[in-house]
Amino acid sequence: LARTAALGGDMDAARAALEAADKAAADAVTALIDALPAAADTTLENADAVAAARAAFDKLTEAQQSLVSADATAKLKDCEATIADLEAAEADKAAAAKVEETINALPAADKITLENKEAIEAARAAFDALPEIQQFLVSKDAQDKLAAAEATIAKLEAAEADKAAA
Numbered sequence: 001l002a003r004t005a006a007l008g009g010d011m012d013a014a015r016a017a018l019e020a021a022d023k024a025a026a027d028a029v030t031a032l033i034d035a036l037p038a039a040a041d042t043t044l045e046n047a048d049a050v051a052a053a054r055a056a057f058d059k060l061t062e063a064q065q066s067l068v069s070a071d072a073t074a075k076l077k078d079c080e081a082t083i084a085d086l087e088a089a090e091a092d093k094a095a096a097a098k099v100e101e102t103i104n105a106l107p108a109a110d111k112i113t114l115e116n117k118e119a120i121e122a123a124r125a126a127f128d129a130l131p132e133i134q135q136f137l138v139s140k141d142a143q144d145k146l147a148a149a150e151a152t153i154a155k156l157e158a159a160e161a162d163k164a165a166a
Contacts, residue, residue: 096137
């Protein structure tokens with residue numbers, strides 16, 4: 001009987017040690033999450049810290065994860081969503097910049113010849129292929145330059161047609 005009681009005491013001690021280890025692991029991850037800025041203040045510079053907090057959380061056992069507060073897990077998810085939004089915005093800017101670069105490489109309207117038609121059509125196709133949000137990011141100056149180039153090509157083609165008809 002005394003031996004059974006001693007075994008029960010050892011099991012209680014082992015259980016308490018396991019619970020303490022789970023709590024310590026959860027507390028360490030909570031500290032990583034608490035160190036993150038609020039989602040509204042998160043920038044791409046925080047991406048590595050957010051990823052590290054996610055990786056640490058994912059390494060926890062299910063029991064340990066349940067010890068991380070709902071507020072902390074919500075903060076982590078909100079920071080991840082902010083990072084995803086910021087990365088998408090950067091991708092949008094990069095796509096728009098590439099098209100703007102293509103447009104800006106076109107000659108000025110007064111220097112355009114019919115030989116530039118293919119490049120102008122390619123620039124228009126690239127612009128039109130952008131989703132609306134990315135088109136909005138292409139500067140007005142670049143959009144105006146493309147429109148002026150297209151208008152010049154139309155005038156040059158009309159002049160060519162008139163010459164051919166004469």
